[in-house]
Amino acid sequence: MRLRSTRLGRTNLERLSPGIRRPAYDRSRVTPGVVHLGLGAFHRAHQAVVIDDCLAAGSASWGIVGASLRSPDTRDALAPQDHLYTVAIRSAEGTEHRVIGALLDSVVAREDPARLVGRMVDPAIRIVSLTVTEKGYCHTPQTGDLDERHPDIVHDLNNVDAPRSAPGFIAAALARRRAQGLPPFTVLCCDNLAANGHTVQRIVTQFAALRSNELGKWIADAVAFPCTMVDRIVPETTDADRDSVSSALGLHDAWPVMTEPFTQWVVEDRFPAGQPDLAAAGVELVSDVKPFELMKLRLLNASHSALAYLGYLSGYETIADTMQDPHFARLAAQVMEEAAVTLTMPSGTDLAAYRASLLKRFANPALHHRTWQIAMDGSQKLPQRLLGAMQDRLRKDLPIATHALAVAGWMRYVTGLDEQGRAIDVRDPLAGEFAALAREAGPIAERLAPAMLGVAKVFGPLGAEPRLREAVTAALGRLYQDGARRAVAAHVSA
Numbered sequence: 001m002r003l004r005s006t007r008l009g010r011t012n013l014e015r016l017s018p019g020i021r022r023p024a025y026d027r028s029r030v031t032p033g034v035v036h037l038g039l040g041a042f043h044r045a046h047q048a049v050v051i052d053d054c055l056a057a058g059s060a061s062w063g064i065v066g067a068s069l070r071s072p073d074t075r076d077a078l079a080p081q082d083h084l085y086t087v088a089i090r091s092a093e094g095t096e097h098r099v100i101g102a103l104l105d106s107v108v109a110r111e112d113p114a115r116l117v118g119r120m121v122d123p124a125i126r127i128v129s130l131t132v133t134e135k136g137y138c139h140t141p142q143t144g145d146l147d148e149r150h151p152d153i154v155h156d157l158n159n160v161d162a163p164r165s166a167p168g169f170i171a172a173a174l175a176r177r178r179a180q181g182l183p184p185f186t187v188l189c190c191d192n193l194a195a196n197g198h199t200v201q202r203i204v205t206q207f208a209a210l211r212s213n214e215l216g217k218w219i220a221d222a223v224a225f226p227c228t229m230v231d232r233i234v235p236e237t238t239d240a241d242r243d244s245v246s247s248a249l250g251l252h253d254a255w256p257v258m259t260e261p262f263t264q265w266v267v268e269d270r271f272p273a274g275q276p277d278l279a280a281a282g283v284e285l286v287s288d289v290k291p292f293e294l295m296k297l298r299l300l301n302a303s304h305s306a307l308a309y310l311g312y313l314s315g316y317e318t319i320a321d322t323m324q325d326p327h328f329a330r331l332a333a334q335v336m337e338e339a340a341v342t343l344t345m346p347s348g349t350d351l352a353a354y355r356a357s358l359l360k361r362f363a364n365p366a367l368h369h370r371t372w373q374i375a376m377d378g379s380q381k382l383p384q385r386l387l388g389a390m391q392d393r394l395r396k397d398l399p400i401a402t403h404a405l406a407v408a409g410w411m412r413y414v415t416g417l418d419e420q421g422r423a424i425d426v427r428d429p430l431a432g433e434f435a436a437l438a439r440e441a442g443p444i445a446e447r448l449a450p451a452m453l454g455v456a457k458v459f460g461p462l463g464a465e466p467r468l469r470e471a472v473t474a475a476l477g478r479l480y481q482d483g484a485r486r487a488v489a490a491h492v493s494a
């Protein structure tokens with residue numbers, strides 16, 4: 001019934017239920033300054049909210065044009081509502097709804113690549129930001145280099161003006177700007193990659209150099225790729241969420257996004273082409289993001305992945321469910337504690353308080369964040385979340401059993417069969433390779449662990465490290481013998 005209620009849109013904002021926050025600026029005066037690649041829920045609940053604040057503070061030339069690289073779903077949901085959508089901020093205390101106006105238009109790259117390139121070449125666009133997920137960069141996560149054999153990269157090198165990949169679009173637009181004598185835009189990566197700005201700079205430069213050495217050199221010299229640390233937990237929107245948001249609004253929103261109260265954005269202050277007043281909107285502008293990035297990847301994302309694999313195998317559907325099990329809450333705390341000693345933070349950073357706040361955020365009962373969602377694309381996530389900290393701990397001669405249990409949980413998960421023998425829907429660019437290795441090795445830790453550790457794209461030389469092999473094989477053995485729930489309980493009680 002609710003689905004037939006009036007659609008949210010620019011002409012009916014005054015009909016929103018009282019108490020719903022809405023754009024505090026004249027949207028008709030806003031012009032685009034940002035093209036964002038990857039118009040998913042995370043962008044809409046994070047950077048777009050900040051830009052909405054910037055627009056309210058007077059930076060009217062920084063509206064967003066969003067692009068989905070493949071799927072038309074977001075555009076199809078948002079275009080009929082003038083690209084307005086709701087952010088629902090959920091906690092045990094209740095839900096706050098806020099309608100965001102920062103997104104002005106959307107493009108589906110696959111349908112019309114030239115249109116997207118055209119928008120990126122517009123001189124008004126001074127920032128191209130990205131949330132295309134780890135695998136969207138077409139790189140080898142272990143080394144941070146462009147994967148020249150990636151099918152999208154091969155395609156884009158043969159179709160430079162009608163690309164498919166994020167590096168392909170950035171290079172195409174920058175090449176045209178250079179040819180037209182226009183200054184480049186700043187490339188702002190907002191994905192959880194290690195040293196994300198530097199990594200994307202390397203990937204785009206390598207791609208461009210395959211097109212022409214001059215272009216590669218110009219991009220390396222002239223384009224800024226600031227590093228960022230982005231943080232906000234954004235579970236996938238469900239139909240029940242759509243219904244509850246629409247009923248709170250009094251108008252139908254086809255694709256609201258769900259999130260938590262916490263939000264953080266730390267950005268390297270390097271925007272030669274200009275920036276909206278990010279600082280006024282709460283963004284922390286710093287000269288070196290690296291320590292914050294590592295802190296977040298190794299504390300938040302590492303323990304998230306550990307909870308996701310081991311929690312899923314234990315039959316827990318969401319992170320909050322998993323955290324209700326005190327052994328898993330302890331496991332998350334232990335991953336963080338053990339990773340914390342590998343970090344060097346600027347003075348004044350209170351890591352203990354940060355860890356405590358993460359445990360509270362994970363336990364948020366109002367967020368339905370599925371373990372399955374976080375378990376996705378592990379091959380792209382493991383190096384920066386777990387393996388770097390393991391390497392650093394090994395260098396310091398510290399034990400790595402906790403991280404090894406998480407890695408073993410991932411190995412067990414990507415075999416594609418759960419502890420009851422039911423199929424797991426493994427989503428990972430390397431899923432086929434992992435399934436084949438699992439079939440060949442069988443459910444035998446001594447065979448499976450070394451086979452997985454031999455996948456160089458994920459583990460690199462670390463896979464041959466004897467202490468790591470021993471710890472991961474032992475942990476995988478316990479998972480096969482006792483099941484994940486008992487193995488975690490035994491580990492944290494030891």
Ligand code: CS2
Binds near residue numbers: 230232233304305374
């Ligand atoms: C999660 C992240 O899906 C995942 O892998 O760990 O999306 C996490 O929720 C965000 O990085 C939080 O900022």
